[in-house]
Amino acid sequence: MNTNKIAFITCVNNEALYMKSLEYIKKLQLPEFMEIELIAIRDAKSMTSAYNEAMQKSDSKYKVYLHQDVYIQNENFIIDILDIFKNDENIGLIGMVGAKIIPVSGIWWEDHRKVGKVFDSHRGFIELLNFNEVQDSYTDVKGIDGLIMITQYDLPWRDDIFDGWHFYDLSQSVEFIKKGFKVIVPSQKIAWCLHDCGIVNTKNGFEQYRNKFLDTYSKELFPLVSILIPAYNQTNYLEEALNSALNQSYRNTEIIICDDSTTNDVKELIKEYMIKNSKIKYFNNGGPSGLRGQMNIRKCLEASSGEYINYLLHDDVFNLDKIDKMINYFLYDNTLSLVTSYRKMINKNGDYLNDNFRTICQYPSDTRLTGEEAGRKLLFSMINYIGELTTAMFKREALDSDIVDYDKYKIYCLSDISLWLKLFRKGNIIYISEPLSKFRIHEFQNTYDDTFTLWASIDFFNMILSSYENNIFIKNRRELLESLKAWYKEYSHDLIRFSEQYNNHIENNSEMILLKNEYINCYSKFINILLE
Template structure:
């Protein structure tokens, strides 16, 4: 390779544009001892095939791949790029604009952190397109735009996948990253070039190549997400849940199903599905003996322990995901810092899958995507005794942020409120994101534990314990008057349960089997009344 030579490479279908661009290049200052050459590939079937063809035609170490409608304004362009390459031999690719982190949908310009600047006419009018300023001589990124891409090492362009006019640029950016090279954008006082592209055409295969990009690179770019499905005797609903997991647009996932069923229906259904569809990312485990009690938390815990993903999203077997759920939630973690959980509005449905009106806990919190301080959201949950974050299906969180068993909070194990206690544990670590669109479906039906009277009693006991422990061991509830207000609210909401218990106690067998939890409820009731009087 000739390290004193720079090749300017074009795919050309308009000679006038090309010759104008060449005139700009010929006006650049060429450092002593260096030479430049021009390679124009006409009639290329794709950008990648044209660039690969040009790569073979030159011995130049440095190559500037640019569109025919790009005009370089910076007279010291050549010496400036040489200085950047000399600063770090690991820099393989330089671009003018790009994204620090590629979003999970693959569209680089939708990144929250973009850098660089260029004079550009993509809106139909020429103007300055400028993103975040670069403080040092360059900024490392994951993707640069294909308007101009400068290399000092040769890596073959992926014409096997991108045989059109889209996603070749961020594909090549990732290929450099995979080889261990850096992709950077230089600091520019003024834009180094003008891109007179006009309105971009995204109808000629754009969506096809976007999907190709995600299929090819998701495993390299994006963290593994474990979708965990604990199931128990609901094969038909489970099938709907599983299908919604398999339809995720986010590609780097594993699906783990732990089956606590008392029969073989679910196993036979899953075996048939996996054999028929040849799905590779689903792991199915039939428990040798039933793990779950009332809430199935033990089965969920088994799923959690088997998970390999950096991120976890449960999918309860009677719920469903929307196709973009995981993609949209993971993207917040990639683009922003200090997030402890991501949740969303969830749409209630009935047993047939028909849409229902919201219930009190599922009413929309915000009309647009919002960041909420974790402590503030935790206080809201406790003050209202309402799980506004959602069931386990609703939330995406980091596995490492759960430091004990699921549902363990301040050293106490919770069952009906295992989700709420888990959220309080996470909210103490950072802020929450609430996505305003429905990304999951919460099914309301007669088979849920929420309709079980013992579960209701147990839930009341657990809310009381959450409130007490939070007041004495955290700053979710720090004011004594607030504590009294919440206790009064708990008492008003749960005093009616005593009438139901009195009726149930007429059944001696029921009383004997549930004596412990009933006594716990009365203990909480007595303690609550005593605490309220003591505060007064």
């Protein structure tokens, strides 16, 4: 490898553009000990095959891969890049513009933190694309644009996958990072290059190679998301739910199914899916685990490995871009513990139902709330505006306690609200205004169990009381009374109904005896608080 040589490598199909590019290269200041090598590859099948061919022909240590329509404006270009390489041997690849984070779409310029600058004509006229400034001499990035790519080490270009004209640049960026090298964009007071590309053609395979890029590198680029499906005794809705999980546009997922069924229907259905898809992990619990399915919810979490978690109740449905849109927020904000969205309600046939959920939430656009704001809104309104378990995604490390119970209080049915309040203690939230899931209403849900609302009233009361006792969300007695006033307004009719309807019909019903005892305990605490 000749350390005193720098090669300029170009894939050429327009001689006039290439000749103009060479004029700028010949004007560059060259250190005395360095020589320039010019390599043009014509009639190439792809950008990667051309670059591999040129790389094999050249013994230059330093190589500049540039488009035929790139004109280097910085006459100290060679000196500047050699200084960067020699000051840090871990730098493998330099570009003029690039992404600090690769968005889940795989399209680098959708990164709102992108850096660098270049004169460019992709809109049909020359303009300065001036992204976020590089504050130091350079900044690390996850991917650079292929208009110009400068290396001091040779790595093969992935012509086995990217055999066209798109995503070879991001692929090479990832390959360098996988080998332990830095990919960087330098500080430029004035843009070093002009890229006279004209209006960009994204119809010649762009989408095809975007999908190839995501299929190849999602596990390296993006965190694992666990989709958890607690199943029980039905397959009609489960199959639709499972398909919505498997067909997510976000690639790096695992699907955990824990089955509380008393029949083999779910097991047989999942067996067929597992033959075709390795993402699915199935666990048969041998029957109901207990606590109205809450133990199954816990088992799903324990069996999962994802950095982020999204439950999918077996009768609900994900929009196909749900995980994509939610994880993209997590990528950019490490203070988030939860991302949720508006959700639509459907009936047993999948038809949309009218609901006032959007009016209640009052978030017409994507909104960020602090954990404190989110918790207070929930406890003072008595409205689960976050949504059911299907609706939200959360960060696993933010959950440092039992997913079911809430502090010292047992939760009987509102495991979702209990979970949200725990997560609010650990971080902030994003509410996405777009509906990203569907919540199914049908006659077999717990919602239609007469005792469900009564258990919910007890759960809510205990969560209010615990928040006050721990000085979280509810800070003083005035706020406690305000929250309990909302609780009583929401549940007083149900409490009265319980007293009238069930008091004389519980002798041989252990659940109703427990419910009565919890109800008496809850209501006694409520009266005592009012009398203090």
